[in-house]
Amino acid sequence: xxxxxxxxxxxxxxxxxxxxxxxxxxxxxxxxxxxxxxxxxxxxxxxxxxxxxxxxxxxxxxxxxxxxxxxxxxxxxxxxxxxxxxxxxxxxxxxxxxxxxxxxxxxxxxxxxxxxxxxxxxxxxxxxxxxxxxxxxxxxxxxxxxxxxxxx
Numbered sequence: 001x002x003x004x005x006x007x008x009x010x011x012x013x014x015x016x017x018x019x020x021x022x023x024x025x026x027x028x029x030x031x032x033x034x035x036x037x038x039x040x041x042x043x044x045x046x047x048x049x050x051x052x053x054x055x056x057x058x059x060x061x062x063x064x065x066x067x068x069x070x071x072x073x074x075x076x077x078x079x080x081x082x083x084x085x086x087x088x089x090x091x092x093x094x095x096x097x098x099x100x101x102x103x104x105x106x107x108x109x110x111x112x113x114x115x116x117x118x119x120x121x122x123x124x125x126x127x128x129x130x131x132x133x134x135x136x137x138x139x140x141x142x143x144x145x146x147x148x149x150x151x152x
Contacts, residue, residue: 009040009089009114016083019092020076022067022136027094027105035092036110043116045123049107051100055150059143064099065106068135071095078129086122087113093126095136 018035029048036044053060079091093109100106109127113119137151 016088016090017076017079017092018090019094020072020079021094022072022075022097023094024096024098027096027108029105029108032092032094032108032110036090036112038089038112040114041089041112041119042114043119044110044112045116045119046108046110047123047127048105049127051102051104051106053102055140055142055148058146060102060140061143062099062101062141064139065095065097066137066139067095067097071135074134075130078126078133081129082111082122082126085125086111086118088118088122089113091122091126093130095130095134097136 019032029046033044033046051060051063075093075095079093082088083091089112091111093107095107096105107127107130109123109130111119111123111126113122135151137149140148140150142148
């Protein structure tokens with residue numbers, strides 16, 4: 001069997017950031033999956049964040065996401081950091097803004113790499129850093145009449 005060390009498929013792609021977006025319309029897992037498709041990738045990891053019906057022991061009735069004008073640029077900065085740290089073949093991240101209902105998709109990210117372990121690690125780094133660093137805020141309205149903000 002020929003050695004694959006040094007094979008272009010084992011390296012990061014030239015331009016792996018395929019999709020970075022904030023959307024006020026429903027998100028598509030299929031769109032992100034297609035964006036990170038790459039013939040040299042043996043592993044593709046996706047994370048889908050959905051609106052749940054509770055937070056901190058209280059029922060959530062409604063929520064909305066808002067963001068700072070720099071949010072998309074910050075998403076790209078984080079994507080570039082992930083690409084620099086992992087041998088990413090393709091990367092995509094979309095986050096919803098506006099009013100959402102329980103069950104709606106709030107964020108979808110995907111990463112493909114030559115191997116599954118790298119894809120899992122890069123995808124986790126991407127979603128964790130997006131959640132902690134991008135100026136996107138969640139306003140929740142609870143069943144008990146209270147409200148709360150959650151954000152970066």
